[in-house]
Amino acid sequence: MIQDKERKREVIVKRVAQELKDGNLVNLGIGMPTLVANYIPEGVDILLQSENGYVGIGPGPEAGKEDKDIVNAGGQPSTVVPGAAFFDSSMSFTIIRGGHLDITVLGALQVDQLGNLANWMVPGKMVPGMGGAMDLVVGAKKVIISMEHTAKGEAKILKKCTLPLTAVGVVDMIITEMCVIEVTKDGLLVTELAPETTKEEVSAATEADLIFAEDLKVMNV
Amino acid sequence: MIQDKERKREVIVKRVAQELKDGNLVNLGIGMPTLVANYIPEGVDILLQSENGYVGIGPGPEAGKEDKDIVNAGGQPSTVVPGAAFFDSSMSFTIIRGGHLDITVLGALQVDQLGNLANWMVPGKMVPGMGGAMDLVVGAKKVIISMEHTAKGEAKILKKCTLPLTAVGVVDMIITEMCVIEVTKDGLLVTELAPETTKEEVSAATEADLIFAEDLKVMNV
Amino acid sequence: MKKIKTIDEAMEYIKDGMTIAFGGFMGVGTPEKLVDAILAKGVKDLTIICNDTAFPHNGVGKLVVNKRVKKCIVSHVGTNPETGRQMNAGEMEVELVPQGTLIERIRSAGAGLGGVLTPTGIGTVVEEGKQKLNIQGKDYLLELPLKADVAMLQGSIVDKKGNVYYSKATRNFNPIIATAADLVIVQAEKLVEAGEIDPSDVMTPSVFVNIIVDGRE
Amino acid sequence: MKKIKTIDEAMEYIKDGMTIAFGGFMGVGTPEKLVDAILAKGVKDLTIICNDTAFPHNGVGKLVVNKRVKKCIVSHVGTNPETGRQMNAGEMEVELVPQGTLIERIRSAGAGLGGVLTPTGIGTVVEEGKQKLNIQGKDYLLELPLKADVAMLQGSIVDKKGNVYYSKATRNFNPIIATAADLVIVQAEKLVEAGEIDPSDVMTPSVFVNIIVDGRE
Numbered sequence: 001m002i003q004d005k006e007r008k009r010e011v012i013v014k015r016v017a018q019e020l021k022d023g024n025l026v027n028l029g030i031g032m033p034t035l036v037a038n039y040i041p042e043g044v045d046i047l048l049q050s051e052n053g054y055v056g057i058g059p060g061p062e063a064g065k066e067d068k069d070i071v072n073a074g075g076q077p078s079t080v081v082p083g084a085a086f087f088d089s090s091m092s093f094t095i096i097r098g099g100h101l102d103i104t105v106l107g108a109l110q111v112d113q114l115g116n117l118a119n120w121m122v123p124g125k126m127v128p129g130m131g132g133a134m135d136l137v138v139g140a141k142k143v144i145i146s147m148e149h150t151a152k153g154e155a156k157i158l159k160k161c162t163l164p165l166t167a168v169g170v171v172d173m174i175i176t177e178m179c180v181i182e183v184t185k186d187g188l189l190v191t192e193l194a195p196e197t198t199k200e201e202v203s204a205a206t207e208a209d210l211i212f213a214e215d216l217k218v219m220n221v
Numbered sequence: 222m223i224q225d226k227e228r229k230r231e232v233i234v235k236r237v238a239q240e241l242k243d244g245n246l247v248n249l250g251i252g253m254p255t256l257v258a259n260y261i262p263e264g265v266d267i268l269l270q271s272e273n274g275y276v277g278i279g280p281g282p283e284a285g286k287e288d289k290d291i292v293n294a295g296g297q298p299s300t301v302v303p304g305a306a307f308f309d310s311s312m313s314f315t316i317i318r319g320g321h322l323d324i325t326v327l328g329a330l331q332v333d334q335l336g337n338l339a340n341w342m343v344p345g346k347m348v349p350g351m352g353g354a355m356d357l358v359v360g361a362k363k364v365i366i367s368m369e370h371t372a373k374g375e376a377k378i379l380k381k382c383t384l385p386l387t388a389v390g391v392v393d394m395i396i397t398e399m400c401v402i403e404v405t406k407d408g409l410l411v412t413e414l415a416p417e418t419t420k421e422e423v424s425a426a427t428e429a430d431l432i433f434a435e436d437l438k439v440m441n442v
Numbered sequence: 443m444k445k446i447k448t449i450d451e452a453m454e455y456i457k458d459g460m461t462i463a464f465g466g467f468m469g470v471g472t473p474e475k476l477v478d479a480i481l482a483k484g485v486k487d488l489t490i491i492c493n494d495t496a497f498p499h500n501g502v503g504k505l506v507v508n509k510r511v512k513k514c515i516v517s518h519v520g521t522n523p524e525t526g527r528q529m530n531a532g533e534m535e536v537e538l539v540p541q542g543t544l545i546e547r548i549r550s551a552g553a554g555l556g557g558v559l560t561p562t563g564i565g566t567v568v569e570e571g572k573q574k575l576n577i578q579g580k581d582y583l584l585e586l587p588l589k590a591d592v593a594m595l596q597g598s599i600v601d602k603k604g605n606v607y608y609s610k611a612t613r614n615f616n617p618i619i620a621t622a623a624d625l626v627i628v629q630a631e632k633l634v635e636a637g638e639i640d641p642s643d644v645m646t647p648s649v650f651v652n653i654i655v656d657g658r659e
Numbered sequence: 660m661k662k663i664k665t666i667d668e669a670m671e672y673i674k675d676g677m678t679i680a681f682g683g684f685m686g687v688g689t690p691e692k693l694v695d696a697i698l699a700k701g702v703k704d705l706t707i708i709c710n711d712t713a714f715p716h717n718g719v720g721k722l723v724v725n726k727r728v729k730k731c732i733v734s735h736v737g738t739n740p741e742t743g744r745q746m747n748a749g750e751m752e753v754e755l756v757p758q759g760t761l762i763e764r765i766r767s768a769g770a771g772l773g774g775v776l777t778p779t780g781i782g783t784v785v786e787e788g789k790q791k792l793n794i795q796g797k798d799y800l801l802e803l804p805l806k807a808d809v810a811m812l813q814g815s816i817v818d819k820k821g822n823v824y825y826s827k828a829t830r831n832f833n834p835i836i837a838t839a840a841d842l843v844i845v846q847a848e849k850l851v852e853a854g855e856i857d858p859s860d861v862m863t864p865s866v867f868v869n870i871i872v873d874g875r876e
Contacts (some may be wrong), residue, residue: 318867
């Protein structure tokens with residue numbers, strides 16, 4: 001079982017990056033998902049979308065070379081690649097909600113075995129708002145949750161979410177530092193385990209019912 | 222009563238032009254309404270809208286100087302004035318249906334005393350389609366019908382339209398070569414008569430009930 | 443992701459009976475070479491979505507005249523007498539849709555919305571068979587989303603990634619139909635390298651475009 | 660039609676209790692000088708419509724921090740801790756709307772539509788109190804149009820007729836809120852003569868703009 005915080009993060013984003021295919025249009029959520037951009041496989045040409053109104057996010061700008069008119073959806077300075085396009089927010093969500101986004105990668109507070117997702121509020125405590133998340137998970141062709149498997153020892157992958165939902169039955173895949181899980185009609189199917197990680201450890205860290213694939217693999221990270 | 226075809230048309234479009242106020246955004250329908258542009262009063266700066274996607278229609282181009290990428294809503298070569306703007310059809314109808322158009326001027330097959338309009342089909346005969354007309358009359362702040370008072374001697378201003386409607390209760394004003402009519406909650410109020418035209422002539426050419434204004438004026442054409 | 447294909451390669455995707463949306467208004471903004479290729483290939487029984495049926499000699503008007511159209515969904519047919527003739531003779535079905543409703547129905551399909559709530563058409567034959575909703579005291583028609591198998595665009599400038607710029611009044615339906623089809627083909631009047639169109643000037647982002655055909659071929 | 664006014668003249672139209680929509684995303688694209696003028700004038704009890712409440716030091720974030728806001732209608736407040744504090748303390752009402760729904764509600768008001776039919780929010784607290792429609796086998800929420808008394812835009816280039824061009828990612832909500840307010844004020848970063856913006860590059864046509872304020876003042 002991986003214990004190092006940095007290594008956990010690396011395992012997650014490296015594995016998520018392997019899901020991105022040539023030609024995909026992808027939205028990477030604020031925080032850890034953003035790091036996926038650093039691990040896109042050689043020869044895979046993807047386009048990154050930013051909710052605030054463009055496709056073709058480039059690398060972060062050098063210090064002192066920021067363009068005040070280009071920020072990402074987190075409000076941080078950004079750049080664009082050749083072939084990028086800017087548009088207004090209604091076009092941005094036409095892309096998102098209209099089924100034109102291949103993959104959205106975002107974090108979660110809780111996910112459950114029906115594919116339900118909770119990631120936008122903890123009543124009475126933290127209410128950042130849903131931003132574009134509700135549209136992203138309803139509209140994207142594939143929804144990947146990338147997160148640490150547990151939070152302070154508490155399970156986040158549950159039989160049933162207890163926090164207010166972001167959407168119902170939308171999650172396709174969960175990638176953590178312990179395993180890769182596909183959400184199927186039969187339930188949560190663990191298809192890969194992280195290096196140095198056992199089925200027993202995954203089960204112990206998960207409240208939801210898990211099915212382990214017959215051809216269970218080791219994550220290539 | 223004016224008999225000359227050319228003079229009738231001149232009376233109508235000259236009088237319609239007087240309704241256009243400085244700063245107005247105006248849509249002129251295909252055919253006779255288009256001619257209104259030639260009579261806009263001195264000092265009145267209006268902007269003309271074209272359904273196919275721009276504001277700022279200019280005069281027709283000189284022969285040989287047509288731009289293949291600029292036509293009006295009738296498909297005829299057109300130009301734009303400085304300060305014009307092109308946009309797509311969804312923005313065009315945001316302007317039209319969203320209440321951003323001050324005046325729409327269009328012809329009619331029939332109008333009735335409830336302000337109903339029929340101008341898009343004659344069943345079994347002529348079915349050109351409604352084009353943008355249904356949106357224009359529902360969305361514009363003021364709907365002016367400009368037309369000859371009768372068609373081959375048949376009344377066009379009726380108690381109740383008999384042809385399929387374009388919209389219900391939308392007409393604000395009717396301008397013909399005989400008179401100016403305002404559609405009020407009490408019915409059709411004749412506010413101006415054309416030169417050389419009598420109340421009796423107007424009544425005889427109209428099937429609808431008419432109210433003649435106490436301060437009935439003569440059209441300044 | 444190589445999107446550039448020859449017209450012949452692009453036409454391999456076009457089959458009898460398909461629903462094809464075309465950009466253009468009275469033919470201006472319609473990809474004439476793609477229309478000609480449909481005629482040349484002999485494709486028939488099409489359902490076409492377009493603002494109008496243009497004139498007999500241009501745009502989708504040519505498809506009507508050559509009897510390739512089973513049904514057209516348009517706002518206006520007055521400039522093409524052959525449309526009216528086939529409609530009255532029962533040779534072609536014509537669904538007339540108010541222009542603002544037509545573009546918004548296409549947009550709603552492209553934007554993942556359930557339809558359009560419009561005041562246009564209330565109290566007319568347009569409302570027949572449709573659900574009416576009273577919202578905040580006013581009546582609206584529920585008009586359903588309209589999607590095509592294929593959208594055919596005319597782009598004035600297109601880059602090799604598929605970003606499109608439309609010149610002047612050629613824009614019209616083009617950027618909207620690009621969002622609402624399974625396959626989007628653009629005929630490029632001018633083809634440039636990625637990055638040559640200023641990102642702020644792009645009117646259809648490359649993400650919507652599947653196939654680019656060089657219109658100067 | 661002289662639309663150019665000083666900021667002071669423009670502020671004469673702004674009263675306590677108004678609903679004001681602001682362009683901008685995390686403050687980028689928000690007209691900061693108009694925000695500052697609201698602060699300077701002492702206007703309060705505002706309802707604001709914006710994508711988010713920005714950061715405490717920029718955009719509409721400053722209005723929140725200075726307690727000028729009675730209610731905000733936004734999709735996200737996480738970057739401005741003061742919003743969360745006032746919300747939890749019951750000092751300010753916060754209506755959280757999914758971002759795609761928010762922009763579409765504003766658009767529907769501007770476009771004369773009866774509302775939006777969206778799948779977003781189905782099965783969540785967002786659907787509480789709202790009408791649900793099943794269309795072609797899928798559930799949609801009916802979300803109502805959202806209109807402001809005043810819209811405040813930041814235009815990168817504005818001509819004297821009121822045509823607006825937005826640079827890069829500053830566009831965001833600006834062109835949409837411009838369609839859905841009784842009074843539209845644009846802060847021009849650069850002011851040019853009519854005709855200097857290519858008509859195809861205009862992102863908000865002049866017809867929507869009532870007042871132009873020179874942002875270099």
